[in-house]
Amino acid sequence: MPRAATTTDAFNAVAEPRRREILDALAEGERPVNDLVMLLDLAQPQVSKHLRVLREVGLVVSRDEGRQRVYRLNGRPLKTIYEWVSRYERTWNEKFAALDDVLDDLKQKEKPNARKRR
Amino acid sequence: MPRAATTTDAFNAVAEPRRREILDALAEGERPVNDLVMLLDLAQPQVSKHLRVLREVGLVVSRDEGRQRVYRLNGRPLKTIYEWVSRYERTWNEKFAALDDVLDDLKQKEKPNARKRR
DNA sequence: AAATTATATGCCGATATAGGAATATATCAA
DNA sequence: TTGATATATTCCTATATCGGCATATAATTT
Numbered sequence: 001m002p003r004a005a006t007t008t009d010a011f012n013a014v015a016e017p018r019r020r021e022i023l024d025a026l027a028e029g030e031r032p033v034n035d036l037v038m039l040l041d042l043a044q045p046q047v048s049k050h051l052r053v054l055r056e057v058g059l060v061v062s063r064d065e066g067r068q069r070v071y072r073l074n075g076r077p078l079k080t081i082y083e084w085v086s087r088y089e090r091t092w093n094e095k096f097a098a099l100d101d102v103l104d105d106l107k108q109k110e111k112p113n114a115r116k117r118r
Numbered sequence: 119m120p121r122a123a124t125t126t127d128a129f130n131a132v133a134e135p136r137r138r139e140i141l142d143a144l145a146e147g148e149r150p151v152n153d154l155v156m157l158l159d160l161a162q163p164q165v166s167k168h169l170r171v172l173r174e175v176g177l178v179v180s181r182d183e184g185r186q187r188v189y190r191l192n193g194r195p196l197k198t199i200y201e202w203v204s205r206y207e208r209t210w211n212e213k214f215a216a217l218d219d220v221l222d223d224l225k226q227k228e229k230p231n232a233r234k235r236r
Numbered sequence: 237a238a239a240t241t242a243t244a245t246g247c248c249g250a251t252a253t254a255g256g257a258a259t260a261t262a263t264c265a266a
Numbered sequence: 267t268t269g270a271t272a273t274a275t276t277c278c279t280a281t282a283t284c285g286g287c288a289t290a291t292a293a294t295t296t
Contacts, residue, residue, distance in 0.1 A: 001253080001254040001255050001256095001279090001280075001281080002252080002253055002254065002280065002281040002282050002283085003121065003124070003133075003134070003252075003253045003254070003281085003282070003283080004133070004134065004135075004254090004282090005281095005282065005283090006121070006282080006283070011132065011133045011135075012133045014129065015121075015122070015129045015130045015133045016121070016122065016283095016284085017122075017129075018284095020202065023206075027205065027206065027209075032242080032243090033242070033243060033244090034241090034242065034243085043285075043286075043287090044242085044243070044244090045243090045244075045245080045285085045286080045287080045288095046284080046285065046286085047243095048243060048244050048245080049244085049245090049284085049285090050284095051243095051244095052244085052245095064293095066242090066293070066294075067241065067242050067243080067292070067293040067294060068241095068242065068243085068293095069242080069243060069244090073206075073209060074209070075206035075207075075208075075209025075210050076209065076210045078203050078206045078209070078210070079210045081199065081203050082200075082203045082204065082206075082207065084138065085196050085199050085200045085203065086200065087145065088141075088145065088191075088193035088196045088200075089193075089200065090193075091145075091191060091192070091193025091194065091196070092193050092194045092196070092197045119249090119250075119251080119283080119284045119285050119286095120250065120251040120252050120253080120282085120283055120284065121251085121252070121253080121282075121283045121284070122252090122283095122284090123251095123252065123253085124252080124253070124254095134253095134254085136254090150272080150273090151272070151273060151274090152271090152272065152273085161255075161256075161257090162272085162273070162274090163255085163256080163257085163258095163273090163274075163275080164254075164255060164256085165273095166273060166274050166275080167254080167255090167274085167275090168254095169273095169274095170274085170275095184263070184264075184272090185262070185263040185264060185271065185272050185273080186263095186271095186272065186273085187272080187273060187274090
């Protein structure tokens with residue numbers, strides 16, 4: 001069984017750094033494909049392919065404008081990632097870590113035989 | 119050129135749902151491999167393999183305890199993901215969106231020929 | 237109609253998966 | 267020492283990917 005398709009979800013789509021760059025560029029405003037090509041210094045077909053993946057997971061939407069196709073960001077699917085990773089904020093944030101220590105101490109007073117984590 | 123290795127960074131390591139499950143389990147406290155095997159209902163070799171990937175990107179560390187190997191979470195590498203995805207919070211958060219609208223209006227008063235996004 | 241511009245798709249090749257099964261290694265128990 | 271337990275590694279196979287290149291499609295201009 002190979003890896004899950006890049007179009008499976010936002011997690012997989014966004015694991016590719018070029019696609020994150022594309023999203024970053026679109027965060028400043030919608031753009032036609034060729035703008036992205038020049039901005040990111042990528043070959044046009046690769047940009048179109050990356051955009052296809054991003055569209056399939058709903059991270060971008062497009063609109064035709066003459067012979068250009070203008071792509072626009074839709075960050076909504078990133079919410080899933082944000083929500084998952086947010087739960088871990090305490091593991092690198094010192095303030096949270098300090099708070100956890102206090103809470104651990106309180107718990108230990110309640111049940112003296114509980115063992116401490118972290 | 120194939121996809122970037124799963125061990126390239128946290129983005130790639132965490133794109134696999136089983137590995138997220140493992141991290142979720144470890145978030146509650148360190149555990150030996152077999153605990154994870156039973157908890158997640160996965161085959162032992164697959165768990166070991168997933169743990170290897172997680173270790174290579176620094177998301178877990180291990181400690182030997184008798185014949186068990188106890189794994190502990192290190193969320194630090196997730197910070198990169200958090201920081202990247204946080205920049206997009208406004209794209210799904212209504213409050214931010216409303217704020218952006220206000221800011222857009224203010225900008226339009228300054229330069230009347232600026233065009234509006236979103 | 238022909239040429240130009242903008243974008244998408246198709247084909248190719250190399251490669252790193254993920255799971256399954258078997259096996260290796262290492263520690264502990266009898 | 268033998269057996270049991272805990273974990274890691276190896277071999278297997280199928281497949282999706284990424285980039286490069288060529289080409290298809292579609293709209294616009296001359």
